[in-house]
Amino acid sequence: xxGVTQFPSHSVIEKGQTVTLRCDPISGHDNLxxxxxxxxKEIKFLLHFVKESKQDESGMPNNRFLAERxxxxxSTLKVQPAExxxxxxxxxxxxxxxxxxxxxxxxxxxLLVL
Amino acid sequence: DQQVxxxxxxxxxxxxxxxxxxxxxxxxxFDYFLWYKKYPAEGPTFLISISSIKDxxxxxxxxxxxxxxxxHLSLHIVPSQPGDSAVYFCAASGLGxxxxxxxxxxxxxxxx
Numbered sequence: 001x002x003g004v005t006q007f008p009s010h011s012v013i014e015k016g017q018t019v020t021l022r023c024d025p026i027s028g029h030d031n032l033x034x035x036x037x038x039x040x041k042e043i044k045f046l047l048h049f050v051k052e053s054k055q056d057e058s059g060m061p062n063n064r065f066l067a068e069r070x071x072x073x074x075s076t077l078k079v080q081p082a083e084x085x086x087x088x089x090x091x092x093x094x095x096x097x098x099x100x101x102x103x104x105x106x107x108x109x110x111l112l113v114l
Numbered sequence: 115d116q117q118v119x120x121x122x123x124x125x126x127x128x129x130x131x132x133x134x135x136x137x138x139x140x141x142x143x144f145d146y147f148l149w150y151k152k153y154p155a156e157g158p159t160f161l162i163s164i165s166s167i168k169d170x171x172x173x174x175x176x177x178x179x180x181x182x183x184x185x186h187l188s189l190h191i192v193p194s195q196p197g198d199s200a201v202y203f204c205a206a207s208g209l210g211x212x213x214x215x216x217x218x219x220x221x222x223x224x225x226x
């Protein structure tokens with residue numbers, strides 16, 4: 001069974017540009033999460049989808065971040081316009097339906113904003 | 115304010131010995147705890163979990179202990195192997211929620 005995949009693995013952009021990250025969860029997993037880790041700090045929750053609906057987006061930093069999960073399969077996270085403080089590793093995770101607690105993480109997208 | 119704390123940034127252990135990684139939490143609403151292992155340039159990999167109704171869960175060389183009164187959990191690895199060298203994250207979730215709150219991680223180095 002394929003794990004969680006993320007694309008791209010790395011992205012280097014200039015301040016003010018737009019970047020879109022993609023996550024493909026494990027097949028059949030209704031729950032999809034986005035997390036971010038800024039260098040040396042803890043992994044922080046951004047938002048949670050249940051199928052195509054946003055269940056919790058309390059961790060989204062500001063309105064420059066837009067997440068979608070059309071059709072309840074893959075998800076995209078767009079940062080527009082990117083700022084220097086957006087640099088970090090963006091992880092996607094998925095879990096099965098209901099309140100399944102164990103989440104399976106993708107390899108992450110390393111974003112560097114110059 | 116950090117709700118999950120891993121106060122040791124790093125730990126060095128010799129191969130074959132026991133590794134003990136510690137984690138403290140402040141939110142009494144947390145009722146499910148997980149440990150993840152992370153290698154460089156990879157995502158966190160689920161290792162072991164424990165529900166608050168238990169005080170111990172064991173899986174092979176890995177055992178997690180939970181002390182609810184002290185709001186403390188620990189991960190024991192016995193015996194430690196060089197391949198265990200990685201960053202270990204403690205995470206927690208609250209009743210009715212599945213989102214995870216993570217600690218900053220502890221880097222474990224197991225030397226031959």
